[in-house]
Amino acid sequence: MGRKVLILNQDYSALSICSVPKAFLLVYLNKAELVAESDLYKLHTVRDEFPMPTVIRLHRYINLPYKGVMLTRQNIFKRDGHRCQYCGTHEDLTLDHVQPKSRGGKTNWDNLATACKRCNSRKGDYTPEEANMKLRQRPFKPSFLMFLRDFSGTVDASWMPFLVSKRERIYD
Incomplete structure (x- = not known):
């Protein structure tokens, strides 16, 4: 089960991504609530069937002073x-x-x-211009939301309302 779940902070801001089992456990232990679930998949036990989470929201606010993308x-x-x-x-x-x-x-x-x-x-030890080599795109620092949305692999459609910055909402 390689599916991922978007974790939202208490204020509905995107916080992280986790596995389905971890998200289910957070919901089951009442540490988070289910915000969106998969239409196609369910989680099954011997006796019960549960919705498969795609987005969950934590009940307690997590203060993250630095919400950026690590340079790796x-x-x-x-x-x-x-x-x-x-x-x-x-x-x-x-x-x-x-x-x-x-x-x-x-x-x-x-x-x-x-x-x-x-x-x-x-x-070698030249700039691209000196080596007569053209960069396809100039390097840039991605924002946290951009990184989650564009570079974390497959993104569930239910994530998109939470992965749009305030600035992008204004211009839509």
């Missing part, structure tokens, strides 16, 4: 769609400092891009 190798790969940002291949991926470290380039979201070993080696 895998998260950079997710942001870039597991593609080399120079040639587009999925093979032999590594990380590239767009502005080389030897020239003061930082290790941050705005300077790291996914690159295959061949392109990374070809670019």
